[in-house]
Amino acid sequence: MNRTVRRLADGREIIYFDEEPRERTAVDTRDLPQVAAASEIRLDPLSGEWVAMAAHRQTRTYKPPADLCPLCPSRPGKPSEIPESEYDVVVFENRFPSFSQHVTGEPGSVDGLGLVPTAPGRGRCEVVCFTSDHNGSFAKLSPGRVRTVVDAWADRTEGLSAVDGVEQVFPFENRGEEIGVTLSHPHGQIYGYPFVTPKTRRALEVARAYHDQHGKHVLGDVLEAERKTGARVIAEGEHWTAFVPPAARWPVHVLLVPHRQVPDIPALHDDERDDFAQVYLDVLRRCDALYDRQLPYIAAWNQAPVRVDRELGWLHLELFSILRAPDKLKYLAGSESGMAVWINDATPEQIAERLRAAG
Structure with a gap:
């Protein structure tokens, strides 16, 4: 480059x-x-x-x-x-x-x-x-x-x-x-x-509490469980796995997680960067095939903070969409907007099956 x-x-x-x-x-x-x-x-x-x-x-x-x-x-x-x-x-x-x-x-x-x-x-x-x-x-x-x-x-x-x-x-x-x-x-x-953003701060608190209790990283255990069952896995490479989170909030919701714990994108080695490209393109093409149109989405990288709690970070990409049908949007209603309690119209397993079928 x-x-x-x-x-x-x-x-x-x-x-x-x-x-x-x-x-x-x-x-x-x-x-x-x-x-x-x-x-x-x-x-x-x-x-x-x-x-x-x-x-x-x-x-x-x-x-x-x-x-x-x-x-x-x-x-x-x-x-x-x-x-x-x-x-x-x-x-x-x-x-x-x-x-x-x-x-x-x-x-x-x-x-x-x-x-x-x-x-x-x-x-x-x-x-x-x-x-x-x-x-x-x-x-x-x-x-x-x-x-x-x-x-x-x-x-x-x-x-x-x-x-x-x-x-x-x-x-x-x-x-x-x-x-x-x-x-x-x-x-x-x-x-x-x-x-440090509120979402990251909360995730670090959860990761710290889980590590104190189990001696391991919570995202690492979630990744291991998802790869073991395969029920929500969408795509997988040598270094990355894409899966619907087991408590998905959105009608389309996917996490792309590297198999190795790294704090941020600069820490990825060459093979991991190349493998990400293959797995992510697979996910995006499934997303666009889901409703036979370009899926509106937000793709958000979750990286460790610059100076604090870097040992608790585990890099991952979160992709989600508000489109719940070809012509219907999921609006944040009273429960989501007022109390931050999400109510999903589809189960994570249904979302995963639809994305696998779209491939």
Whole structure:
């Protein structure tokens, strides 16, 4: 993989990840104002969870026509976020970030009362374009291209982990208008959070308690049980297994777990990265065949925090969809939204059988 770092017109960093040697010299000719992020985080005293305020994102790009897509390569008279005329995989700083290295200010509290702590939303948000093909999708990538994406994720996880104040790195992909995607070009994002996220914090607490009682990692035991029974396994390789979690919350819900405990993507060795590409493409193609249409989904990497409890982390990818039938969505109703108690309309075994049959 060849890595080239350049700058956009407003100073943001853009990184090209090429599968063959290429010279990247195109210049961003746009007249762009400097990014003015004003993110703030507030600690909810009732839940103990940080909430981000990013009002400047109200003006971000929203469903542009295909010929004005900001993630396509630049063309004569139509410059985009990527100055080059083609690319393999590219990563650049988000123009409308939820968290930014350039946020100013000092820690304080709401109204100066000390009850609700506040702090600048310092972190970093990046966009990852998987292909220059506007009409493509992750499921249509070649295994070699997926490997390039994995290497880019690993590179950026290491890069964001070194950013001052970043406590957790979260690569993810949102696909489909039903999910809320406003740019249809195949892409994902990477967040460098200034705190450990609530979901990760809870998972680490569970992992610690399980290890204290059993001397083993809970995800390792779940993985072993799923591979043993096979009732919910969707796809399996030499180094990865994809299965529907035994307490699945969503109408389509899959975990991809490496057989070896590693804290994050950079810790994967070459064979594990190659095997992931094969297993993940198998899962995605089954997902798209499930309803004979592109499945809207969120694919979320669960990585260990940057500085704390890394020994309790076990890297895995969680993919889930709100589509419960070809033309029906699962909405979060009162129980899910109000009390965080999920009620699934299908059993994990039924979900797994449907995905296996879709193959």
